[in-house]
Amino acid sequence: MYDLHKLRLLRELKLRGTVTAVAEALSYSPSTVSQHLAQLESQVGVKLMEQVGRRLVLTPAADVLIAHTEAVMTQLERAEADMAATRTGAVGLLRVGAFQTVALGLVPLMLTTLREQHPGLRVEVGHLEERQAQAAVLARDFDLVVTEDFPGHPVPARQGLHDDTLRQDGLRLAVRSNVAGLNDQQGPAAAKDFPWVMEPEGTTARAWASTLCREAGFEPDVRFEATDVLFHRQLVIEGQAAALLPDLLWRTAPPPPGLLRLSEPLGERRIFTSVRSGSERHPAxxxxxSALLAAARERA
Known part of the structure; x- marks a missing residue:
């Protein structure tokens, strides 16, 4: 019978990309990880890894084995959830990852609810970008992550994850009031001559925003890049840039006088949670x- 511990190391290699990253995550030495993987390959009897240049690449046989490993781990997650359900209430440790607007707008309300209703549950929260979220929960760095997708840029369903939608969140153009002729018919073209602040290249938010501007007939002059939406907001307030900002931001930071937003949203992003398949029934x-959903409804 294959060793589940070694199978998990192979799975971690697929998720994290390098033996060094696996070793750092699991507090092993790289040589120990390599030794265990070599032993697994010998036991299986087929090639699982190939050296391509400086990179270690998994073979198709490794992908087949990892798929079976995922199924086993999902079943173990179900077993853990069922055992936890035999106890009274949600207890233990829950690690939550969230991106900025959710961390500001929803997480504090979630924590208050959990503290009142489940005092035996310890909740730890970390900041995560959308690109990192699903890989982080699969790698067991977090138990639950909150992430997002944008109109026309859905996050593909990923094996080993259970997703659940929290809310739809409107996205609007935000500019200082000195932009002449701002109206809903113009959309983002109202700020076509403005400098823009957007998220960095490679993010879903940037791809959506760039596409929206191009469909409106112009190429945005992106002078500022940051994942920090509070920085976006401040540049807009100071009249330095135009931005496309989500409604949830304004639930905790009301727009100041002189800041205009289109009355009709330019689209909606989907905010959703991801957990490992099998763990969705775990009391924590x-x-x-449930607490996040209540927070999303209150912020609506």
Missing amino acids: IVAAR
Whole structure:
């Protein structure tokens, strides 16, 4: 019978990309990880890894084995959830990852609810960008992550994850009031001559925003890049840039006088949670998702 521990190391290599990253994440030495992987390859009897230049690449046989490993780990997640359900209430440790607007707008309300309803549950929260979120929960760095997708740029369903939508969040153009002729018919073209602040290249938010501007007939002059939406907001307030900002931001930071937003949203992003398949019935996961959903409804 294959060693589940070694199978998990192979799975971690697929998720994290390098033996060094696997070793750092699991507190092993790289040589120990390599030794265990070599032993697994010998036991399986087929090539699982190939050296391509400086990179270690997994073979198709490794992908087949990892798929079976995912199924086993999902079943173990279900077993853990069922055992946790035999206890009274949600207890233990829950690690939550969230991006900035959710961390500002929803997480504090979630924490208040969980503290009142589940005092035996310890919740730890970390900041995560959308690009990192699903890989982080699969790698067991977090138990639940909150992430997002944008109109025309959905996050593909990923094996080993259970997703649940929290809310749809309107996206609007934000500019200082000295932009002449701002109206809903113009859309983002109202600020076509302005400098823009956007998220960095490679993010879903940037791809959506760039596409929206191009469909409106212009190429945005992106002078400022940051994942920090509070920085976006401040540049808009100071009249330095135009931005496309989500409604959730304004639930905790009301727009100041002189800041204009289109009355009609330019689209909606989907905010959703991801957990490892099989863990969705775990009392701590159920409690956290319920508290986040209540927070999303209150902020609506």
